[in-house]
Amino acid sequence: MNYDVIVVGGGIIGASIAFFLTKNKGAKVLLCEKGKPPGDGATSISGGLLRVHHTNKANQHLSFKSLQIYRQLTETKKMNFGYNPIGFSIIVGPEYVENINKNVHYMNNLKLPSNVYSPQEYRLREKEINTENVGAICYEPLGGYGDPAKSSMSFLNEAINQGLDLMEGTEVQDLIINNDRVVGVKTNFKNIYAKQVIVASNFWSKKLTRKLDLDIPLYTKRLGVVFAQAKNNNKVISHSYIDDTSDTYMRPFPDGRILIGIRSSNCEANKYSLSKKVHFKEAEEALYRAAKRFPRLENGRLLGGRIGFDSYTPDQNPIIGPSEIEGLYLSIGFSGGGYKIAPAVGEYVAEEISKNKQISELEYYRVSRFQDSHSTYFQTDTMYKYM
Numbered sequence: 001m002n003y004d005v006i007v008v009g010g011g012i013i014g015a016s017i018a019f020f021l022t023k024n025k026g027a028k029v030l031l032c033e034k035g036k037p038p039g040d041g042a043t044s045i046s047g048g049l050l051r052v053h054h055t056n057k058a059n060q061h062l063s064f065k066s067l068q069i070y071r072q073l074t075e076t077k078k079m080n081f082g083y084n085p086i087g088f089s090i091i092v093g094p095e096y097v098e099n100i101n102k103n104v105h106y107m108n109n110l111k112l113p114s115n116v117y118s119p120q121e122y123r124l125r126e127k128e129i130n131t132e133n134v135g136a137i138c139y140e141p142l143g144g145y146g147d148p149a150k151s152s153m154s155f156l157n158e159a160i161n162q163g164l165d166l167m168e169g170t171e172v173q174d175l176i177i178n179n180d181r182v183v184g185v186k187t188n189f190k191n192i193y194a195k196q197v198i199v200a201s202n203f204w205s206k207k208l209t210r211k212l213d214l215d216i217p218l219y220t221k222r223l224g225v226v227f228a229q230a231k232n233n234n235k236v237i238s239h240s241y242i243d244d245t246s247d248t249y250m251r252p253f254p255d256g257r258i259l260i261g262i263r264s265s266n267c268e269a270n271k272y273s274l275s276k277k278v279h280f281k282e283a284e285e286a287l288y289r290a291a292k293r294f295p296r297l298e299n300g301r302l303l304g305g306r307i308g309f310d311s312y313t314p315d316q317n318p319i320i321g322p323s324e325i326e327g328l329y330l331s332i333g334f335s336g337g338g339y340k341i342a343p344a345v346g347e348y349v350a351e352e353i354s355k356n357k358q359i360s361e362l363e364y365y366r367v368s369r370f371q372d373s374h375s376t377y378f379q380t381d382t383m384y385k386y387m
């Protein structure tokens with residue numbers, strides 16, 4: 001059978017694209033996932049933090065639209081993304097107060113409620129916080145977290161209802177090229193043909209595109225999260241946080257546990273390299289950083305963790321758009337932040353493919369941005385230390 005579109009990869013990005021491609025029931029779409037959906041990639045490991053706060057307007061737009069989609073589909077189609085809008089705060093150092101105010105100004109243009117607080121003002125709301133080295137904190141009530149694995153499955157199941165063919169245990173081993181264009185995929189089952197192939201297979205994508213001699217700047221980072229519980233099982237944080245002063249993120253679970261991010265590291269440089277094990281020292285270090293900001297976590301219990309890998313680009317933003325080779329579209333390099341923008345990415349990619357047009361909201365994400373210069377749209381003058 002020939003398809004209009006083949007999507008490679010059933011993580012949150014491939015699943016969202018498949019959902020939107022099949023929404024109007026016009027296109028014949030196949031998704032190949034080499035594992036069992038939602039796969040064993042970044043999505044099933046992800047921390048799931050949701051926020052609109054970014055240091056550029058393009059990402060603010062994608063994440064705001066995504067929150068709206070998560071909410072709308074939950075209400076209208078009863079899809080379950082585990083979206084929990086408990087709020088999100090970002091903490092920055094004194095040297096970034098002007099930047100945070102500018103970024104929030106953009107956010108308020110989106111009509112998104114968000115407020116910047118001085119450390120003194122914030123302590124009136126959150127008594128447990130230590131505000132040493134803090135310049136300002138921005139709180140957005142619609143942020144929070146979702147469940148990335150559940151979200152992928154919701155998109156996939158609904159896409160199947162809308163006509164998607166899903167092949168699990170199906171690895172795309174190669175792209176089939178004919179007359180300089182991609183015309184299909186070679187899998188462990190058979191060759192399958194389509195007008196368009198969308199590669200949404202995270203860091204594995206390099207294996208597929210290597211032979212095509214395309215210049216795609218992608219590297220892999222090891223990321224992880226640990227789970228912790230304060231002494232006496234006290235609840236310590238009420239909502240999700242990024243503490244940019246120490247490169248820490250965390251969010252609560254309803255049962256009082258806290259998820260804390262382990263420091264990410266480049267796979268080539270890292271001593272743990274491709275190890276999927278959480279090492280006690282890195283878990284302790286994550287808890288230590290979180291406890292510096294929320295002292296009630298001191299001497300807390302560590303309750304395991306998990307490690308995953310995500311593909312990164314030099315400006316830490318994804319590559320979305322047609323490749324130089326006809327018939328091949330890329331949606332990769334989500335650089336540790338793909339979950340919060342996945343629904344908007346899915347909707348826009350589906351629109352570009354099905355209407356054969358360029359969507360202005362995706363123009364900053366093209367791979368060509370790396371060919372002309374070293375700086376890109378995403379290197380704004382309102383950035384923070386780590387974000």
Ligand SMILES: Cc1cc2nc3c(=O)[nH]c(=O)nc-3n(C[C@H](O)[C@H](O)[C@H](O)COP(=O)(O)OP(=O)(O)OC[C@H]3O[C@@H](n4cnc5c(N)ncnc54)[C@H](O)[C@@H]3O)c2cc1C
Nearest residue numbers: 009011013034039041042043046047049172308338339340
């Ligand atoms: C520890 C951790 C914490 C994170 N926290 C957050 C967060 O708080 N908020 C946020 O927004 N983002 C977060 N992220 C990032 C986010 O999870 C990722 O950016 C996102 O999940 C990437 O989705 P994906 O679909 O591109 O990749 P993946 O989920 O990796 O999916 C790719 C899929 O492709 C399949 N595949 C690969 N090769 C082939 C092939 N040849 N044929 C068929 N199938 C193939 C794989 O099996 C896999 O299932 C985090 C990531 C990690 C690891």
